[in-house]
Amino acid sequence: MKQGLLVVISGASGTGKGTVCSALMKEMKGISYSISATTRFPRENERDGVNYYFLSREAFEKMIGEGGFLEWAEVYGNYYGTPLKKIQERLAEGQDILLEIDTQGALKVMEKCPEGVFIFLLPPSLEELERRIRGRGTETEESIIKRLGAARKEIDIGRRYAYVVMNDTVKEAVMRIKAILTAEHCRVELNTEMFEVFEK
Amino acid sequence: MKQGLLVVISGASGTGKGTVCSALMKEMKGISYSISATTRFPRENERDGVNYYFLSREAFEKMIGEGGFLEWAEVYGNYYGTPLKKIQERLAEGQDILLEIDTQGALKVMEKCPEGVFIFLLPPSLEELERRIRGRGTETEESIIKRLGAARKEIDIGRRYAYVVMNDTVKEAVMRIKAILTAEHCRVELNTEMFEVFEK
Numbered sequence: 001m002k003q004g005l006l007v008v009i010s011g012a013s014g015t016g017k018g019t020v021c022s023a024l025m026k027e028m029k030g031i032s033y034s035i036s037a038t039t040r041f042p043r044e045n046e047r048d049g050v051n052y053y054f055l056s057r058e059a060f061e062k063m064i065g066e067g068g069f070l071e072w073a074e075v076y077g078n079y080y081g082t083p084l085k086k087i088q089e090r091l092a093e094g095q096d097i098l099l100e101i102d103t104q105g106a107l108k109v110m111e112k113c114p115e116g117v118f119i120f121l122l123p124p125s126l127e128e129l130e131r132r133i134r135g136r137g138t139e140t141e142e143s144i145i146k147r148l149g150a151a152r153k154e155i156d157i158g159r160r161y162a163y164v165v166m167n168d169t170v171k172e173a174v175m176r177i178k179a180i181l182t183a184e185h186c187r188v189e190l191n192t193e194m195f196e197v198f199e200k
Numbered sequence: 201m202k203q204g205l206l207v208v209i210s211g212a213s214g215t216g217k218g219t220v221c222s223a224l225m226k227e228m229k230g231i232s233y234s235i236s237a238t239t240r241f242p243r244e245n246e247r248d249g250v251n252y253y254f255l256s257r258e259a260f261e262k263m264i265g266e267g268g269f270l271e272w273a274e275v276y277g278n279y280y281g282t283p284l285k286k287i288q289e290r291l292a293e294g295q296d297i298l299l300e301i302d303t304q305g306a307l308k309v310m311e312k313c314p315e316g317v318f319i320f321l322l323p324p325s326l327e328e329l330e331r332r333i334r335g336r337g338t339e340t341e342e343s344i345i346k347r348l349g350a351a352r353k354e355i356d357i358g359r360r361y362a363y364v365v366m367n368d369t370v371k372e373a374v375m376r377i378k379a380i381l382t383a384e385h386c387r388v389e390l391n392t393e394m395f396e397v398f399e400k
Contacts, residue, residue, distance in 0.1 A: 120388070126398055155398045163386040164394055176386055183383035186363040186376055188320070194364055198326055198355045 002191070004091040005184050006113055007031065008099045009177070010106045010158070011121030012151035014132040016167050020121060021100045023174045028181070031096035034087055037063070040078040053083060071101065071108035084112075096181065103157040110160070117184050119177060120158035124168045202391070204291040205384050206313050207231065208299045209377070210306045210358070211321030212351035214332040216367050220321060221300045223374045228381070231296035234287055237263070240278040253283060271301065271308035284312075296381065303357040310360070317384050319377060320358035324368045 011017035025031065037053040039060050048054045055063070060079045064072060072081030082105075087097055099109065099116075109116055123129040133139075133147050158164060163180050167173040184190075211217035225231065237253040239260050248254045255263070260279045264272060272281030282305075287297055299309065299316075309316055323329040333339075333347050358364060363380050367373040384390075 119386075122394055122398075126400070129398070152398050155395060159388060159392070159395055161388055163383065164388050164391050165386055166394060176382060179379040179382035180386060182376060182379035183363065186319075186365055186380060188359060188361055188364050191364050192359070194322055194366060195355060195359055198322075198329070198352050200326070 001092070002094050002193070004030075004093070004095040004097060005181060006087065006091060006097050006099065006109075006116040007181065008101065008106050008109055008116050008118045009121060010101060010103050010119075010154075010161070011167070012103075012123070012129070012154040012158075013147060014129045014151055015121045015123045016132070016170070017100060017121045020167055020170055020173045020177070021098065023170050024177055025098065027174060028096075028178060030094075031098055031181070032090075034082055034097050034099045036080055037069075037083050038078060038080045040080075053086075055079075070099075070112055071105040073105065082109075103154045107157065107160070117163070117180065118161040119163045119165055119180060120161040121173065122155065122158065122164055122166045124166055201292070202294050202393070204230075204293070204295040204297060205381060205390075206287065206291060206297050206299065206309075206316040207381065208301065208306050208309055208316050208318045209321060210301060210303050210319075210354075210361070211367070212303075212323070212329070212354035212358075213347060214329045214351055215321045215323045216332070216370070217300060217321045220367055220370055220373045220377070221298065223370050224377055225298065227374060228296075228378060230294075231298055231381070232290075234282055234297050234299045236280055237269075237283050238278060238280045240280075253286075255279075270299075270312055271305040273305065282309075303354045307357065307360070317363070317380065318361040319363045319365055319380060320361040321373065322355065322358065322364055322366045324366055 009017060009021055025033070035049065035053060037055050037060065039055055039057050042048070042052070042054050046052065057079065060081065063069060063083070068084055069081040070084045070087060072079060082099060090097055106118060110118060123132065129151055130148055133144055133151065139147070165173050165176045209217060209221055225233070235249065235253060237255050237260065239255055239257050242248070242254050246252065257279065260281065263269060268284055269281035270284045270287060272279060282299060290297055306318060310318060323332065329351055330348055333344055333351065365373050365376045
């Protein structure tokens with residue numbers, strides 16, 4: 001059984017990574033989102049094991065202690081994390097898993113799963129990034145400047161990824177990501193069984 | 201200026217790499233064949249600097265001594281080699297260069313240019329490989345067995361390449377190679393200038 005790929009996509013706020021990832025999921029077979037675990041309360045229509053794995057704080061902290069997360073973080077008093085075992089099971093079944101996470105989470109995944117495929121999405125320009133952050137129109141000048149500074153810091157971390165894809169248009173960005181995944185599926189390490197048939 | 205890719209494609213005799221490479225060249229822009237140097241006499245219609253760089257034995261041996269070849273070999277009394285400087289110039293201009301060479305040549309290129317993109321083409325099966333080698337219909341049983349054994353040895357060296365592509369159909373093989381080249385063009389190391397615009 002050929003192992004699936006752990007695909008990590010990040011991008012600074014304002015890059016449009018949500019749109020790109022949704023478009024990618026629509027076009028590609030054999031890839032599905034990682035399901036996160038969280039301690040926050042389920043919203044209406046959210047189902048356990050579909051939208052999230054809903055855990056108690058105790059259960060979550062126990063899993064942290066057991067090294068059960070690929071990465072986790074506490075945000076506004078709630079835990080969020082990527083359960084390692086579920087991902088390993090699905091990869092072993094040959095499924096590709098998409099992790100759409102921020103750079104801090106991605107750095108942790110790089111440590112635990114260096115064989116993952118790390119793709120960083122860039123906005124087409126600094127001006128466009130600012131335009132997109134401003135475009136939401138809901139924030140003060142101070143918070144916009146803060147978000148822009150944070151975005152530039154995130155972009156600098158992107159240098160540690162394997163691949164960089166510019167989100168000039170969603171179509172082009174998706175085409176490049178699909179090419180990266182096709183290429184990664186052609187890696188010799190993932191296809192040793194292709195050589196074995198010639199050795200009998 | 202973004203550096204081009206040095207693309208090395210090999211495959212055992214009977215894999216159909218010539219057909220795949222020709223189809224690839226027709227479909228892709230920005231990639232061209234490496235031009236080899238040789239000491240053999242030009243055939244009718246062959247032009248210096250187009251089909252080959254035609255060199256005297258003295259000139260070729262002087263270039264060997266100066267480390268001027270990415271790889272070279274002597275075949276039936278004639279030298280053949282890939283001139284390093286010409287390739288470096290074209291890569292620096294942002295052109296991708298395709299080297300369609302055997303595994304022995306490719307191993308030498310791996311040493312000198314580990315940043316190259318090494319793609320190994322496989323025939324779809326051992327039976328198909330044998331059928332293709334037999335299909336030429338010009339050889340004795342003894343020479344067929346010898347060629348098949350040599351092909352299997354070459355295929356084993358393919359494990360040292362980065363990518364493996366099965367030539368089940370030329371169309372599929374070309375599609376995968378194109379994806380590999382698109383992906384390699386997205387490598388962060390080749391695109392550091394994309395990050396610099398966000399650092400001003």
